[in-house]
Amino acid sequence: MTLAKVLTIAGSDSGGGAGIQADLKTFQELDTYGMSVITAITAQNTRGVQAVFPVQLEALRAQLESVLSDIGAHSVKTGMLVSAEHIQIIAELLSTYGYNNLVIDPVLGSTTGSELTKQEAIHELKTTLWPMATVVTPNLIEAARILETAPIETVQEMEEAVYQLHELGASNILLKGGHLPGEESIDLLYDGQNLTHFSQKRINQANTHGTGCTLASAIAAELAKGADIIDAVETAKAFVTCAIKEGFSIGNGAGPVNHSAYRRRS
Numbered sequence: 001m002t003l004a005k006v007l008t009i010a011g012s013d014s015g016g017g018a019g020i021q022a023d024l025k026t027f028q029e030l031d032t033y034g035m036s037v038i039t040a041i042t043a044q045n046t047r048g049v050q051a052v053f054p055v056q057l058e059a060l061r062a063q064l065e066s067v068l069s070d071i072g073a074h075s076v077k078t079g080m081l082v083s084a085e086h087i088q089i090i091a092e093l094l095s096t097y098g099y100n101n102l103v104i105d106p107v108l109g110s111t112t113g114s115e116l117t118k119q120e121a122i123h124e125l126k127t128t129l130w131p132m133a134t135v136v137t138p139n140l141i142e143a144a145r146i147l148e149t150a151p152i153e154t155v156q157e158m159e160e161a162v163y164q165l166h167e168l169g170a171s172n173i174l175l176k177g178g179h180l181p182g183e184e185s186i187d188l189l190y191d192g193q194n195l196t197h198f199s200q201k202r203i204n205q206a207n208t209h210g211t212g213c214t215l216a217s218a219i220a221a222e223l224a225k226g227a228d229i230i231d232a233v234e235t236a237k238a239f240v241t242c243a244i245k246e247g248f249s250i251g252n253g254a255g256p257v258n259h260s261a262y263r264r265r266s
C-alpha cells in the first residue's frame, strides 16, 4: 500500500495543539504520510507562547533539501514562517525541486497575541510565496493585516476582502470567519470566478487551540490524495468541526482541538 505524501513547513508547538504537531496528527488521521520541516521551536502551552527560537537558515535549507531531493510531496503546507529570509529559502527550494499543491496558512501570530512571523516578512510572503499557492487560508485578523485595512467585521466585508486577497495571485483564497461573532461560523472560498460559502453552526467551545493549522493541514492532505479544492475544503471543514466539538481542557488556558474526533464521527 502506498500513501499520499504531505509535507508541513511550520513551527513546533511544545504544547502539542498547533504547529507541526497539529499538522502531523491531521495528516495521520486522514491516511496520508506526514513529513516536517521545522522553521522555529516555540515554547508554548495553553496559556500562550513563552519563547520563540527560529531555526538557522542553514538548518531550514538542509531539512528542505533532504525531503524534497529524495522523497518529494504530493502537497506542501506552510504555517509559521518566521522571517523574510526563511520565506525566500522555502520559495527557492520549492521552485528548484518542483511541487504539486501548496497550501499556505499565513500564520502571523497566535490567538494569545504573540508574533510568530515578523511584520517585515509580510511583504515577502505576499510577493514571493503567495502567487505559488493552490490556496491561502487567512483568518480575519491575518487578512486585515495583509491587506492593510480596517478590521473585517461583517460577511459583506469578508466578501470584499476575499476578492482583494485573490488579486495577490494565489489560485484560491479560503477566508476563515471563525473570529466573526454570530450563530454561524462562515468561511469563504474564492477561485477567481466562483465564491463558495462554507457555513457551520458555531460550536460553543473554549478549547479551540490549533483550529487554523488543523484546517489547512486537512486541506493539504485531501489535495494530496487527489481531491479538488471544493471537496478538499468540505472534508477539511468536517474534520475541524469534529475536532472543535471534542476540544478538551488540559493545562490552565485554552486547550487543543481533538484530532481523533473525525475518525469516530457517526
Ligand SMILES: Nc1ncnc2c1ncn2[C@@H]1O[C@H](COP(=O)(O)OP(=O)(O)O)[C@@H](O)[C@H]1O
Binding pocket: 111, 138, 139, 140, 176, 177, 178, 179, 185, 186, 187, 200, 201, 202, 203, 204, 205, 208, 210, 211, 212, 213, 215, 237, 240, 241, 244
Ligand atoms: N466556534 C466555532 N464553531 C465552528 N467552527 C469554528 C469555530 N471556531 C472556528 N471555527 C472554524 O475553524 C476554522 C479555523 O478558523 P479560525 O478560528 O477563523 O482560524 P484561526 O485558527 O487561524 O484563527 C474555520 O473553518 C472556522 O470556520
Ligand SMILES: Cc1ncc(COP(=O)(O)OP(=O)(O)O)c(N)n1
Binding pocket: 010, 011, 012, 013, 018, 019, 020, 042, 044, 079, 080, 107, 109, 110, 111, 112, 116, 208, 209, 210, 211, 212, 213, 214
Ligand atoms: C507553532 C505555532 N504555529 C501556529 C500557531 C497558530 O495556530 P492556529 O491554529 O492558527 O491558531 P490558534 O491556535 O492560535 O488559534 C501556533 N500557536 N503555534
